[in-house]
Amino acid sequence: MSVKIHPIALLFLAQFLYVQVAEAGLLRSSGRGSQSSQVETHYYFVKNQDLVQFSDSSFGISVEAYAANSILGFEFTNTIGGGGRGISAVPTSGPTASNCNGAYNQDQVDTIQDDIDYWASSSDANAPAELANAQNALDFLINGSPCVWEFEQGEDLLAFGAFSMFFDTALIEHQVLWEITGNGLNETLAGSINEGGDIMTPDGIISTGQVMLNTTAPANLLVGDYEITAVANLTSSAGQFFFERTNTGSGSSAEVVTLGFYEEYNPAWDVWRIAYEEWQNNVLYPWQDDPNRTGSEPVFTVPEPAQTISGYRSVNGQDEVRTAETYFRSEPEMLRIVAANNTSNPTSVNAPFSALLLLFGLVGVWLRKRQYS
Known part of the structure; x- marks a missing residue:
């Protein structure tokens, strides 16, 4: 014995002897499902020297630059897949992915509902199976559990999320903000983008290009549940953004956008022509008619512009110009503030x-x- x-x-x-570690961070749940939309948006940043400007003040990619980029690929490009927003207040993919994939929005609900309506009225042999899949997807989307960022009251805030629109170039500025709302609070905090190497945290890896919040907690952030949202805005004086959007989904209503060729008469050519004719009448013809002329024939030094302006710009199926979005806003996630542990040893619970x-x-x-x- x-x-x-x-x-x-x-x-x-x-x-x-088990010691409970009071460690704040991301609480991962069983996961919230999402309907993957068959929509992709490709963004291109084109430098000023490769642009043309049309009479309606819209910009286009010059024919020469478009031809070169079609062969070699655009120098600065990003893609948002699955009909997403391009930004998240929690890690959703890659090495930082958690078991929860964030909040859903009404657009996602509408997209799946469109699929349900489509398959419900379809005579396709696969309609019953597709309808069941769509109904399950909607249930999984609505009834899943979102991620929760949890911190003690007064504790520094460290949060991060996915961002598809980071352009790793000094030509483009990225402004990042994090908004915290709820319980009478409406706070906007400055964030940043990880432009260096991977950053290890207890909640995963903050990869290059992800949005971050690393700051002291606002004094009025009291115990309770809040919504936290990541916002990013792209600006540049060195070029313009263009985009294309494909949509192969049966029920999605996303607008298809392409880089369409456009050509218009160049009013600058008229200005040049008038100046040239005036020069002929006032300089060239008098010199030619002068029997005592000397020297070589005068030359008009103003270069002749093209009679047309042509280039490629983002347009929909009706050739209406579409401007690339440079403001990206995530769906809100949950931020939970719990009471602070005021013991002298905050990480030990019952060790003595x-x-x-x-x-x-x-x-x-x-x-x-x-x-x-």
């Missing part, structure tokens, strides 16, 4: 009492062993 009770007693008593129990236990084991010796 003495041989068996010793390890069993130690195992039983050792569990009292557990040590005392273990001491008494070991003495008891020793005495029992002596009894059976």
Whole structure:
């Protein structure tokens, strides 16, 4: 008996030494599902020297630059897939992915509902299976659990999320803000983008290009649940953004946008022509008609512009110009503030009492062993 009770007693008593670590961060849940939309948006940044400007003040990609980029690929490009927003207030993919994929929005609900309506009225042989899949997707989307950022009151805030629109170039400025709302609070905090290497955190890896919030907590951030939203805005004086959007989904209403060729008469050519004719009448013809002329024939030094302006710009199916979005806003996630642990050792919960129990236990084991010796 003495041989068996010793390890069993130690195992039983050792569990009292468990130290609970009060560590704030991302609480991962069983996961919120999402309907993957068959929509992709490709963004291109084109430098000023490769642009043309039309009479309606819209910009286009010059024919020469478009031809070169079609062969070599655009120098600065990003893609938002799945009909997403391009930004999230929690990690949603890659090495930082959690088991929850964030909040859903009404657009996602409408997209799945469109699929349900489509398959419900379809005579396709696969309609029943597709309808069941769409109904399950809607249920999974609505009834799933979102991610929660949890911090103690007064604790520094460290949050991060996915961002598809980071352009790794000094030509483009990225402004990042994080909004916290709820319980009468409406706070906007400055964020940033990780432009360096991977950053290791207890909640995962903050990869290059992800949005971050790393700041002291606002003094009025009291205990309770809030919404936290990541916002990013792109600006540049060195060029313009263009985009294309494909949509192969059966029920999605996303507008298809392409880089369409456009050409118009160049009013600058008229200005040049008028100036040239005036020069002919006032300079060239008088010189030619002068029997005593000397020297070489005068030359008009103003270069002749093209008679047309042509280039490629983002247009929909009706050739209406579409401007690339440069403002990106995530769906809100949950921020939970809990009461602060005010003990002198905030990471130890019951270690002193557990040590005392273990001491008494070991003495008891020793005495029992002596009894059976």
